[in-house]
Amino acid sequence: MTAIPPPQRSSSRRAVSRRKTLALVITEHLRQEIVTGVRSPGSKISEPTIAAAHDVSRAPVRESLRQLEREGLVVFDAVGRSRVVQLTADDVEDICSIRASLESTAAGHAARRFHAAIEQTLRSNIAEMEEATTLDEVSRLDLAFHAAIMEASGRRRLITAWRAIEPQLRLWLGTLQRLREALSADVLAATLTAHRQLIDVLASGDANAARKAVEVHIASWVCESGGAA
Amino acid sequence: MTAIPPPQRSSSRRAVSRRKTLALVITEHLRQEIVTGVRSPGSKISEPTIAAAHDVSRAPVRESLRQLEREGLVVFDAVGRSRVVQLTADDVEDICSIRASLESTAAGHAARRFHAAIEQTLRSNIAEMEEATTLDEVSRLDLAFHAAIMEASGRRRLITAWRAIEPQLRLWLGTLQRLREALSADVLAATLTAHRQLIDVLASGDANAARKAVEVHIASWVCESGGAA
DNA sequence: GAGGATCAAACTGTCGACAGTTGCGCAGGC
DNA sequence: GCCTGCGCAACTGTCGACAGTTTGATCCTC
Numbered sequence: 106m107t108a109i110p111p112p113q114r115s116s117s118r119r120a121v122s123r124r125k126t127l128a129l130v131i132t133e134h135l136r137q138e139i140v141t142g143v144r145s146p147g148s149k150i151s152e153p154t155i156a157a158a159h160d161v162s163r164a165p166v167r168e169s170l171r172q173l174e175r176e177g178l179v180v181f182d183a184v185g186r187s188r189v190v191q192l193t194a195d196d197v198e199d200i201c202s203i204r205a206s207l208e209s210t211a212a213g214h215a216a217r218r219f220h221a222a223i224e225q226t227l228r229s230n231i232a233e234m235e236e237a238t239t240l241d242e243v244s245r246l247d248l249a250f251h252a253a254i255m256e257a258s259g260r261r262r263l264i265t266a267w268r269a270i271e272p273q274l275r276l277w278l279g280t281l282q283r284l285r286e287a288l289s290a291d292v293l294a295a296t297l298t299a300h301r302q303l304i305d306v307l308a309s310g311d312a313n314a315a316r317k318a319v320e321v322h323i324a325s326w327v328c329e330s331g332g333a334a
Numbered sequence: 335m336t337a338i339p340p341p342q343r344s345s346s347r348r349a350v351s352r353r354k355t356l357a358l359v360i361t362e363h364l365r366q367e368i369v370t371g372v373r374s375p376g377s378k379i380s381e382p383t384i385a386a387a388h389d390v391s392r393a394p395v396r397e398s399l400r401q402l403e404r405e406g407l408v409v410f411d412a413v414g415r416s417r418v419v420q421l422t423a424d425d426v427e428d429i430c431s432i433r434a435s436l437e438s439t440a441a442g443h444a445a446r447r448f449h450a451a452i453e454q455t456l457r458s459n460i461a462e463m464e465e466a467t468t469l470d471e472v473s474r475l476d477l478a479f480h481a482a483i484m485e486a487s488g489r490r491r492l493i494t495a496w497r498a499i500e501p502q503l504r505l506w507l508g509t510l511q512r513l514r515e516a517l518s519a520d521v522l523a524a525t526l527t528a529h530r531q532l533i534d535v536l537a538s539g540d541a542n543a544a545r546k547a548v549e550v551h552i553a554s555w556v557c558e559s560g561g562a563a
Numbered sequence: 564g565a566g567g568a569t570c571a572a573a574c575t576g577t578c579g580a581c582a583g584t585t586g587c588g589c590a591g592g593c
Numbered sequence: 594g595c596c597t598g599c600g601c602a603a604c605t606g607t608c609g610a611c612a613g614t615t616t617g618a619t620c621c622t623c
Contacts, residue, residue: 126606162608175404185575199491206435262428355576391578414605
């Protein structure tokens with residue numbers, strides 16, 4: 106549980122809005138802390154504390170927390186206090202089922218408009234994954250692979266919805282990882298094979314087959330241990 | 335296009351946090367204006383203007399706009415300017431497909447835990463709809479019926495996701511309504527029949543049948559004119 | 564020693580202000 | 594008349610402050 110030092114900016118204040126708002130920076134930092142488990146599920150989050158840690162006012166912190174609420178990583182109680190979300194087994198199951206719907210729908214669209222650039226992206230992701238040595242790295246690349254398929258669909262709304270649940274997937278994957286640390290060669294090999302097959306199905310242009318393939322892939326890979334959270 | 339006067343509170347300021355935050359009030363007001371078309375798709379939204387109209391500072395307005403962004407009714411450009419969303423045909427199609435997934439999944443859960451109280455809620459909704467005389471009223475009750483099924487699933491995450499797209503559905507339904515004003519008796523009758531059948535399927539406890547029935551219902555009813563937006 | 568009242572610290576919601584940026588209109592040049 | 598550049602107005606991001614509320618802890622009473 107290495108503490109993540111907040112990106113300090115005590116000097117060089119007033120470096121306003123270089124296209125990166127403070128709220129964005131804080132959001133990324135908090136998200137990282139949550140999905141890596143530095144902030145444990147259920148722990149309280151205090152606006153003044155975070156503001157002080159980042160040497161900013163509460164305004165951008167508030168905005169960050171609302172953003173993280175949208176991402177499902179933070180929950181607010183009736184009186185406005187915020188905590189890190191505690192995912193239940195039901196939550197995880199729901200998230201996975203939503204994810205499966207979104208990705209399979211997107212895969213259908215992606216198959217219809219598949220082209221070389223997309224294939225290139227996906228294949229280079231596989232190449233990277235072949236070199237990966239840690240479970241963390243594999244998880245990151247796995248999500249990136251699926252994100253690429255979402256992007257390839259070109260469907261704005263599907264992508265938005267997917268992005269809204271992706272952080273929760275990362276949180277859950279992180280939780281799992283902290284239980285079983287090791288990177289199993291079997292799992293890696295299975296993932297690579299499955300991803301290669303997905304590319305082939307997408308390249309075939311068969312939307313129905315693509316939908317089905319993604320649905321099966323997600324059901325088998327990410328969500329088989331849905332009750333573990 | 336009747337203008338909706340903002341809930342004034344010039345006097346009796348400092349009536350802080352009676353469980354209803356200003357942000358909440360403003361959010362509801364803006365949402366109403368957007369889904370009813372008072373604010374037309376693509377029109378700019380200025381924080382100071384809205385703040386002045388409600389006689390509040392920009393802080394709660396900012397929070398409202400972020401909330402509406404989450405609901406998909408407001409979009410922000412790269413420099414932070416906000417506008418009312420302009421739904422494309424693709425957007426509507428995506429929203430409908432997401433909705434269908436969410437509701438059919440929820441219906442499966444709802445069928446497994448169906449009980450008298452839920453049936454009561456659904457049947458009284460139908461009773462209300464039988465009395466309805468305007469298209470607006472029917473739409474509202476229709477959404478309420480589906481919301482009740484979502485609630486009946488008891489799945490926190492599914493409900494959250496559904497709530498996140500529901501306002502967009504209302505926006506789109508509102509847009510459609512403003513095109514064809516009249517309430518068709520045929521449509522009303524069809525809806526009532528379909529809803530009664532849904533209750534029966536749910537009451538049977540057959541999760542698979544419930545999922546299927548909801549999927550078919552949504553595909554046929556709300557989204558058949560998906561390209562109309 | 565247990566229970567309840569009291570008080571202080573901490574926190575949230577909201578406000579008004581300021582600085583930097585963006586966009587638009589107007590004036591001037593071709 | 595059309596295009597270009599400048600200046601002003603409006604807007605966003607962020608700040609520090611204040612008021613009311615909630616929480617925890619302390620202290621007093623029984």
